Amino acid sequence: MGDERVLAIDIGGTKMAVGIVDPGGRVESYERAETPRVDAEGLWRLLEALLDKLPESDLVGVGVGCGGPMQWPSGEVSPLNIPGWRGFPLRARLRERYPSLPVRVHNDAVAVAVGEHWRGAGKGTANVLGMVVSTGVGGGLILGGRLIDGASGNAGHIGHIVVDPAGMPCACGGRGCLEAIARGPSLAAWAQAEGWRAEQVVATARDLAADAARGHPIAVAAMRRAGRALGIGIASATHLCDLDVVAIGGGLAQAGPLLFNSLEETFRAHARMDFARSVRVVPAALGQTAGLVGAAALVFEGDAYWHAD
Amino acid sequence: MGDERVLAIDIGGTKMAVGIVDPGGRVESYERAETPRVDAEGLWRLLEALLDKLPESDLVGVGVGCGGPMQWPSGEVSPLNIPGWRGFPLRARLRERYPSLPVRVHNDAVAVAVGEHWRGAGKGTANVLGMVVSTGVGGGLILGGRLIDGASGNAGHIGHIVVDPAGMPCACGGRGCLEAIARGPSLAAWAQAEGWRAEQVVATARDLAADAARGHPIAVAAMRRAGRALGIGIASATHLCDLDVVAIGGGLAQAGPLLFNSLEETFRAHARMDFARSVRVVPAALGQTAGLVGAAALVFEGDAYWHAD
Numbered sequence: 001m002g003d004e005r006v007l008a009i010d011i012g013g014t015k016m017a018v019g020i021v022d023p024g025g026r027v028e029s030y031e032r033a034e035t036p037r038v039d040a041e042g043l044w045r046l047l048e049a050l051l052d053k054l055p056e057s058d059l060v061g062v063g064v065g066c067g068g069p070m071q072w073p074s075g076e077v078s079p080l081n082i083p084g085w086r087g088f089p090l091r092a093r094l095r096e097r098y099p100s101l102p103v104r105v106h107n108d109a110v111a112v113a114v115g116e117h118w119r120g121a122g123k124g125t126a127n128v129l130g131m132v133v134s135t136g137v138g139g140g141l142i143l144g145g146r147l148i149d150g151a152s153g154n155a156g157h158i159g160h161i162v163v164d165p166a167g168m169p170c171a172c173g174g175r176g177c178l179e180a181i182a183r184g185p186s187l188a189a190w191a192q193a194e195g196w197r198a199e200q201v202v203a204t205a206r207d208l209a210a211d212a213a214r215g216h217p218i219a220v221a222a223m224r225r226a227g228r229a230l231g232i233g234i235a236s237a238t239h240l241c242d243l244d245v246v247a248i249g250g251g252l253a254q255a256g257p258l259l260f261n262s263l264e265e266t267f268r269a270h271a272r273m274d275f276a277r278s279v280r281v282v283p284a285a286l287g288q289t290a291g292l293v294g295a296a297a298l299v300f301e302g303d304a305y306w307h308a309d
Numbered sequence: 310m311g312d313e314r315v316l317a318i319d320i321g322g323t324k325m326a327v328g329i330v331d332p333g334g335r336v337e338s339y340e341r342a343e344t345p346r347v348d349a350e351g352l353w354r355l356l357e358a359l360l361d362k363l364p365e366s367d368l369v370g371v372g373v374g375c376g377g378p379m380q381w382p383s384g385e386v387s388p389l390n391i392p393g394w395r396g397f398p399l400r401a402r403l404r405e406r407y408p409s410l411p412v413r414v415h416n417d418a419v420a421v422a423v424g425e426h427w428r429g430a431g432k433g434t435a436n437v438l439g440m441v442v443s444t445g446v447g448g449g450l451i452l453g454g455r456l457i458d459g460a461s462g463n464a465g466h467i468g469h470i471v472v473d474p475a476g477m478p479c480a481c482g483g484r485g486c487l488e489a490i491a492r493g494p495s496l497a498a499w500a501q502a503e504g505w506r507a508e509q510v511v512a513t514a515r516d517l518a519a520d521a522a523r524g525h526p527i528a529v530a531a532m533r534r535a536g537r538a539l540g541i542g543i544a545s546a547t548h549l550c551d552l553d554v555v556a557i558g559g560g561l562a563q564a565g566p567l568l569f570n571s572l573e574e575t576f577r578a579h580a581r582m583d584f585a586r587s588v589r590v591v592p593a594a595l596g597q598t599a600g601l602v603g604a605a606a607l608v609f610e611g612d613a614y615w616h617a618d
Binding site: 069125126127141143144146148149150151152153154155156157158159160161162163164165170172173174175176177232235236237239240241242243244269270271272273274275278279307 | 378434435436450452453455457458459460461462463464465466467468469470471472473474479481482483484485486541544545546548549550551552553578579580581582583584587588616
């Protein structure tokens with residue numbers, strides 16, 4: 001057992017990362033590249049080039065977190081932010097490359113949630129909501145110690161909990177979704193409309209977080225706006241699922257207290273049932289490698305995290 | 310197996326019901342009484358008097374759904390609407406009465422959800438939200454074919470999903486909870502404030518549903534108000550949990566299309582992720598005995614519905 005290793009893959013719109021993960025959740029070898037704007041086979045060739053750099057000894061399986069949506073568990077992926085892959089048979093291709101190993105593919109935010117439950121902020125608890133707040137707002141649910149897949153492998157979409165029914169239209173077609181308000185690009189656009197960096201054509205959430213840290217009042221207000229929306233959505237999830245821990249990762253979570261203070265305040269104002277008082281809402285613990293660690297756990301801890309063929 | 314029977318108990322603020330349930334989910338013997346406003350021992354004596362009327366042959370266990378909150382799984386109950394029981398050791402008392410049988414106690418709305426999954430509107434699916442819309446708004450979650458208990462046995466509290474953050478204060482201390490808007494007494498009070506039966510000191514949700522069926526415009530508007538709030542809350546739950554079926558019971562659900570039409574319209578407007586399109590939102594199928602059937606399933610199908618000692 002101690003010598004077993006899982007080859008882990010984390011594919012998003014910004015970067016592709018691959019690594020070798022040990023049973024303790026440590027990432028031993030690590031390679032990454034920016035996700036290029038190329039066609040399906042070009043993307044696959046880049047992934048194979050990264051994989052070629054990894055050692056392949058003691059491997060017991062391949063675990064993958066990939067941007068959604070996807071057909072699950074068959075693993076045909078159509079990541080929103082990777083236009084070159086539409087219905088790309090990622091799981092089948094990896095099975096061809098590693099014919100003797102189990103290959104397991106799940107949503108990238110689900111992989112982060114699994115990583116945080118297995119070796120991160122939710123370790124030792126049974127009911128965890130893991131979130132990624134970045135270009136989008138995604139997540140995954142572990143309840144009763146088991147990953148919740150849902151009817152089609154799509155459980156965990158906390159970004160599309162409704163936090164303001166009269167609020168902004170969402171890219172999903174709905175209105176007032178958490179993601180419509182709290183995703184980085186929406187926050188930056190809101191701040192620009194309020195006068196922050198109004199002269200720039202495009203300003204990013206990274207700029208916004210940096211300016212908030214320097215005390216720019218509109219940028220600070222934008223962080224509060226995100227915190228309030230997150231607090232409401234997390235209160236709803238806590239009442240519905242009776243959680244132990246909510247672990248929040250992704251670029252926006254790095255804003256720290258500027259985000260978490262208003263989040264906590266709004267969360268506590270709405271999560272008022274007795275049983276909700278003990279839930280902890282905390283920053284994710286694993287950082288940039290959470291997705292790789294969780295992808296590995298799909299193989300190492302299949303009883304808890306993999307309920308498909 | 311065919312001869313096995315479970316003694317099932319359903320205790321709420323309005324009535325206590327007991328019955329014998331067979332493995333097919335049929336209720337064979339049935340006794341009920343109004344829940345009296347008496348002290349703890351008076352309530353227990355009434356329950357024992359009901360139990361004394363039931364046959365006790367072939368019993369393999371005792372299953373109970375009881376109004377919350379409660380300490381779970383130890384089964385000390387403090388039902389909101391039964392002031393005589395505060396920390397009453399219901400499970401321990403039943404174990405004394407039936408020392409050779411397993412005794413399992415869960416929330417009454419959870420029992421309804423379990424009943425609807427086992428033998429009702431959610432039969433044959435793996436991901437079900439069962440709801441009771443009545444004096445309160447309660448529920449239970451079955452995901453991946455298993456009852457979700459949550460950290461403290463309180464999962465399923467969909468009544469305290471936030472559907473309007475700027476909305477009405479809720480008895481829980483929060484604001485804009487689904488229950489604050491859609492519980493029967495709130496709807497009736499809202500309609501009275503709008504002019505419906507304004508001369509009455511108290512008008513009930515039952516009156517409201519009856520008047521809505523006769524076309525009273527304010528009563529109809531009240532049903533639409535409930536339907537919209539339910540549609541938003543159910544959309545959030547669907548996106549978070551990736552459900553197959555939402556089964557809605559309780560007195561208000563008997564209003565039929567007057568409630569379900571606006572519910573469905575609002576639900577479809579907000580539940581716009583591709584994977585949410587296939588979920589079915591339907592009236593509960595088991596009617597008044599759903600709680601007894603679900604309580605029995607806690608024993609008959611412990612692998613799926615009972616994950617405690």
